Amino acid sequence: MSLRLQITALFGAILVVTMAIAAYLGESIAARAVEEGIRERTKEVARSISSEIDFSLREPRESDRARIAVRLAAAVARHHGLRIAEIAIRRPGKDDVVRITFGKNGPETTFEQRDYMFSAQPQARLLDSGEGRVAQVDQPVSDPFGRPIANLRIEAYVADAELIADRERTVFLWVTASSSLALALAFTLILRRMLARPLSRLAAAMAAVESGAGVPPAIPGAERPDEIGTLARGLDAMLVRVRGFSRELQEKVDDATADLAHKNRALVELNDLLVEARRDLTAKEQLAALGQLSGTIAHELGNPLNTISGHVQLLARAPSCPPDMKEQLEVVQREVKRMTAIIRRFLDSARALTPAPEPVEIAALIDEALSLTVSAEARTRIAVNRDVPSEMGRAALDPSLVRHVLTNFISNAVDAMAQGGRLTVRARRAGDQMALTVEDSGPGIGGEERKHVFEPFYSTKPKGKGTGLGLAICREIAAALKGRIELESVPGHGAAFTLYFPAPAWKAAG
Ligand SMILES: Nc1ncnc2c1ncn2[C@@H]1O[C@H](COP(=O)(O)OP(=O)(O)OP(=O)(O)O)[C@@H](O)[C@H]1O
Ligand SMILES: [Mg+2]
Incomplete structure (x- = not known):
């Protein structure tokens, strides 16, 4: 059950209990007020009637009784709703009682002599007469010395007044119920505005945070x-x-x-x-x-x-x-x-591979390596090209080691171009650094193969033709020369092996 509903229910319950108590109290107070009013009104009537009758009667005579009865009848005629009106006159012996009863067939007057209870003070009471509730009032009449000489008693029906009280009670209950309803409604609306709406907005914000939909x-x-x-x-x-x-x-x-x-x-x-x-x-x-x-x-x-x-x-x-x-x-x-x-x-x-440098003519060294490696037969299918700048001259290097590397590069290139091609041996120098490149237009070397070509005993040549040691030894020689070998190749377009090593230019003394 939501908080709003709980508060509304609690408020409703409090309201109902309060209204019930108020209705009960109101009703009983109203009932008492009505009774009081009836009594007062009846007393008023009794006073008014007694003031109209002359009670200065010394001797009991028939004519007096008749006169009193007439006067009583005249006095009560001006008042409605009376059931009985009687006058008792104190006599030595038995008292005289004159009574007019208002029945269905009109007023009926009776006379009797009996002992009568005279009260000193006016009294009013509510009784059940057998024909409905009545208000009975005794109005004592005293002589100038304060001695009671007569008593006027009237009984008035109170049913009309009670009917009015009932009607008032019904109206009161209706007003109470409808005002309770209106109050509850107003309370709900106020509660909704004051509490429920901001709380639901807060709850929605919290739910948004909780669901991860984002923080407002x-x-x-x-x-x-x-x-x-x-x-x-x-x-x-x-x-x-x-x-x-x-x-x-x-x-x-x-x-x-x-x-x-x-x-x-x-x-x-x-x-x-x-x-x-x-x-x-x-x-x-x-x-x-x-x-x-x-x-x-x-x-x-x-x-x-x-x-x-x-x-x-x-x-x-x-x-x-x-x-x-x-x-x-x-x-x-x-x-x-x-x-x-x-x-x-x-x-x-x-x-140990210990280089012994000596002045060497680079072009001549390349020519020597070419002539040692490229046979006459190979030259018929392979175009050999030596690319050495004219100013290259001599350099200090170990000819046998460098020749060994060059011949290996060249023989590999020749082997790679069984169907013919172009072979270029190039020499370049940058400062003391020499770069000797052997380039061919053979099939080249693919990515995976590149990883292995320098390994000893790696060869793709048929048994008896290649040992797979050529490039491995070249790499050892390059290390001994304090240089390195680099391979460039575009598969399908040839390969180029370059030996980089320090070889200062040789300047002949003088
Ligand atoms: N220029 C090149 N073009 C294509 N493949 C080459 C080239 N040079 C070397 N290779 C590949 O590298 C492998 C290893 O070469 P390496 O010189 O070490 O041994 P080899 O030539 O097979 O044997 P050996 O040198 O004893 O004759 C060769 O078998 C060949 O597959
Ligand atoms: Mg080889």
Whole structure:
């Protein structure tokens, strides 16, 4: 049940009880007032009648009684609503009583002699006569010395007066009921205006906040000076605080989200680095294993070569050895020595790639690498182009290491252009930095393949044709030269490998 309904019901109940009490009290007061009025009026009538009759009668005589009866009849004729009018006159012995009764057939006069109860004071009472309620009044009559000599009694019907009182009561009840209704109606309207409407507006604002439909810009009723105003202002203040809290919370969530996103990015980058490092490590491990293997092989080859060398020397020194064989043995001896030197050099270089810079003519170095790598057959299908600025001149670098890188780049390019194409070897310098590029118009290298081309043993060439070590070794050499290799490629349009490394221009002394 809504608050408004509850208050209305309570008010209605209070009103009904109040009105009922008021009606009851009003009615009983009115009834008493009516009775009082009747009594007073009857007394008045009795007084008026007694003043009209002469009671100075000494002796009881028939004529006196008749005279009194006539006078009484004349006096009561002017008054309506009487039931009985009687006069008792005190006599020695029995008292005289003259009575006029107003019946259906008109007034009837009777005389009797009996003992009569005379009262000293006027008295009025209400009685039930058997023909309806009546007001009975005794009006004593005294002689000049104050002794009671007669009594006038009248009885008047009060039914008319009670009818009027009943009517008044009905009117009173109707007025009470309708004024109660009007009051209740007015109260409901006032309540609606004062309490119900502002409270429902407040409830609607709260419901809007609760449902998340949005906070109204101002809480209705906040301007009121009463308790509703206090409530609305309280709610408003609370909402301001809630808004503040939620803004703070949102900011914190945003900050945390941004921080998380940042950390996530960092994590992704770290992961990439980790993958890269792992790949690098694997490559290095493979290279190291290869180096070790090659070293073992070279070392193992050294012993039989020493034995061969010893035996060849012994054969050459033998007196039975013919001179032309001696010459051939010397050739063998020389070649064995060369092989031993190669192995030593390999073993040395396997230990560490240490560049030995010397002045080198860049154009000549490129030509040499091209002539070593591009066969005559290849030149029939591939247009070879060397792009070296004329002012390039000489630079300080390790020719064998740089040549090794160039030849690898060039042979890869030639292999990539089996159907022909264009090969360009370019040299550029920026300060002390040299850039040597080998560019081809082959199929190029796709995204996924790019990740692997520098890994040892990665090769797309048929078995026996490629080891997959070329670019891996090139990268090691580039590191030894304190440089780097960069690959540019548009799949379908060729690839370009560039070796960047420090190679200061060589200025001949003087
Ligand atoms: N210019 C290029 N165009 C297209 N693919 C290339 C090019 N250069 C290298 N590649 C790819 O890179 C792979 C690795 O090259 P790398 O030189 O390391 O080994 P390889 O050439 O296969 O073997 P090897 O060098 O021992 O002959 C090649 O198998 C080839 O797939
Ligand atoms: Mg290769």
